[in-house]
Amino acid sequence: MNWPQCPTGKSLFIKANAPVRIVTAPMKRLRYVRSVALHGKVHYRGSVADTTIIPISPPLAKEERTVRNAHNNMNINQNANLDLFDDLNKSKEQKKVLVVDTVPKDARNQGSINLGLEIVKDKMDADVCHWWEMVPNVGKYELIGFNVFYPTALLNIVPFLRKNNLSLLKPGRGIKTIAGGPGIGHNNILGGIIDETFLGEYDEFENIKEITSKPYFKGNKAVIELTRGCRSRCHFCEYIWSNPSNRQKPIELVKEQIDYVVSKGIRNINFMSANFTGYHHVQELAPYAASKGVVIKNSDITIRDAHNIFPILKYLPKYLKMGVESFDEKTRIKIGKKFTDEHLFLTIKKLLRHCSDLHFYLIYGLPDDDYTKWFKWLKILGDLRKTYRHKVPNLFNPEGELENTKPIRFEFSITNFEPADGTLLESANQVDFKEKNKFLKKWFSALIENGFVDKKLKGRLDYKNFKGRIGRKKKSYDLLMELKKGGPELTDHLVNVYPNGVGRSISDDESMKFLNFRQKKERTVQNAQIRSR
Numbered sequence: 001m002n003w004p005q006c007p008t009g010k011s012l013f014i015k016a017n018a019p020v021r022i023v024t025a026p027m028k029r030l031r032y033v034r035s036v037a038l039h040g041k042v043h044y045r046g047s048v049a050d051t052t053i054i055p056i057s058p059p060l061a062k063e064e065r066t067v068r069n070a071h072n073n074m075n076i077n078q079n080a081n082l083d084l085f086d087d088l089n090k091s092k093e094q095k096k097v098l099v100v101d102t103v104p105k106d107a108r109n110q111g112s113i114n115l116g117l118e119i120v121k122d123k124m125d126a127d128v129c130h131w132w133e134m135v136p137n138v139g140k141y142e143l144i145g146f147n148v149f150y151p152t153a154l155l156n157i158v159p160f161l162r163k164n165n166l167s168l169l170k171p172g173r174g175i176k177t178i179a180g181g182p183g184i185g186h187n188n189i190l191g192g193i194i195d196e197t198f199l200g201e202y203d204e205f206e207n208i209k210e211i212t213s214k215p216y217f218k219g220n221k222a223v224i225e226l227t228r229g230c231r232s233r234c235h236f237c238e239y240i241w242s243n244p245s246n247r248q249k250p251i252e253l254v255k256e257q258i259d260y261v262v263s264k265g266i267r268n269i270n271f272m273s274a275n276f277t278g279y280h281h282v283q284e285l286a287p288y289a290a291s292k293g294v295v296i297k298n299s300d301i302t303i304r305d306a307h308n309i310f311p312i313l314k315y316l317p318k319y320l321k322m323g324v325e326s327f328d329e330k331t332r333i334k335i336g337k338k339f340t341d342e343h344l345f346l347t348i349k350k351l352l353r354h355c356s357d358l359h360f361y362l363i364y365g366l367p368d369d370d371y372t373k374w375f376k377w378l379k380i381l382g383d384l385r386k387t388y389r390h391k392v393p394n395l396f397n398p399e400g401e402l403e404n405t406k407p408i409r410f411e412f413s414i415t416n417f418e419p420a421d422g423t424l425l426e427s428a429n430q431v432d433f434k435e436k437n438k439f440l441k442k443w444f445s446a447l448i449e450n451g452f453v454d455k456k457l458k459g460r461l462d463y464k465n466f467k468g469r470i471g472r473k474k475k476s477y478d479l480l481m482e483l484k485k486g487g488p489e490l491t492d493h494l495v496n497v498y499p500n501g502v503g504r505s506i507s508d509d510e511s512m513k514f515l516n517f518r519q520k521k522e523r524t525v526q527n528a529q530i531r532s533r
């Protein structure tokens with residue numbers, strides 16, 4: 001085929017001897033040209049350099065269909081994983097393993113790809129379903145695995161067993177069960193219900209020195225994993241204290257995988273990494289991806305490594321998110337977030353050359369945090385926004401009205417500190433909610449004073465209208481910490497308290513059912529002990 005460029009630069013003429021797919025990056029639009037030996041005309045705004053023409057039929061030659069993994073000779077099956085949940089119906093007669101996704105029905109980012117689940121599904125040749133589904137002929141499976149992304153999703157395991165008429169406790173189930181995922185701790189919470197819990201990476205062996213995982217797709221999105229682990233080793237972070245530590249995918253393999261994903265007509269790629277900015281080849285990756293018309297979906301960055309992305313900001317989203325954790329420099333340094341206030345400020349200024357929206361993740365309740373520093377930072381950031389305005393005089397106001405030279409948005413989300421087993425801060429105090437409530441009052445006022453929230457909302461700000469951006473309420477937090485603490489004595493709770501499972505947020509009343517159940521049980525045990533004395 002050939003595609004001479006129209007002199008106006010606005011039209012592309014193509015002559016193809018086979019059906020092709022034309023992808024015009026600037027418009028993010030796919031056009032399909034289906035007729036054979038077609039002489040078509042496509043209008044688009046952009047240059048030929050932004051356009052890719054991909055044959056869609058006849059099928060690619062066999063050797064082209066297989067992208068060779070340069071490092072472990074692992075083949076990538078083109079047809080696999082186009083949509084994870086499609087497979088359940090197709091293959092239910094043959095497969096012996098079922099993986100149950102325990103994510104709540106109303107979870108954010110339902111459309112995003114759960115890489116761990118995809119890898120297990122792929123390696124175990126498993127069917128996949130959601131926890132709320134009734135699975136036909138469930139008895140044919142030899143193994144049922146539960147993917148638990150977040151600890152509260154543990155509460156959705158028993159409802160699946162109940163719905164599918166399987167024994168709620170281990171004995172007599174007749175099918176082996178296993179649970180894994182980042183929401184599973186070392187706390188034996190599932191001991192009475194599940195035969196085995198799996199901690200760590202299912203495919204660790206293949207990724208022990210460098211990351212070799214293949215790309216995965218869902219709808220029009222793809223995930224290419226870049227790194228595992230993180231060199232930062234923040235003292236509260238559960239993720240990084242696993243071994244082996246920081247590993248990266250070779251850039252040659254990343255490029256091959258980008259080509260492969262693009263050949264499938266997919267341009268939205270999340271380069272999965274706990275620290276995208278710390279990937280050694282990020283400066284080579286971004287322009288390469290852009291040259292293929294790929295939209296980089298990563299928006300999370302780390303301040304310590306942000307300098308790596310300054311030269312490539314134009315390829316990244318205008319909305320970036322970063323874990324600051326505390327606006328008190330001393331607290332940050334103590335918890336392993338080793339960047340100074342000056343470093344933070346200069347980074348923000350540099351990011352604003354490209355970005356218009358920055359999101360700061362904070363943690364309330366870190367040991368000895370100094371919140372007066374947080375309020376100082378709100379003022380600094382409020383003032384910084386004002387520098388992106390200037391006065392424009394008009395007929396009615398020769399002094400001038402303030403106009404934005406660039407609309408800047410700063411957002412803040414605060415999670416509660418959750419001291420976790422296996423981290424350096426595991427024995428630190430939990431959040432004191434009396435103090436947190438006092439803090440929040442001041443925080444809301446400061447957000448209004450510094451122009452981050454509309455004045456009209458004065459006196460009306462609370463957990464509801466902050467939509468999860470100020471962390472869990474006390475009872476829901478207590479429930480979460482109970483789950484993290486774990487222990488076999490929680491088996492009865494998991495079996496009895498939430499027969500219909502839980503959603504993303506758990507209300508006070510719902511949380512109390514769990515917490516009261518424990519207290520009631522403890523009282524019963526104490527009474528029995530007293531009686532036996």
Ligand code: SF4
Nearest residue numbers: 230232233234237274
């Ligand atoms: S930078 Fe993020 S992923 Fe890395 S250790 Fe710190 S909190 Fe964990």
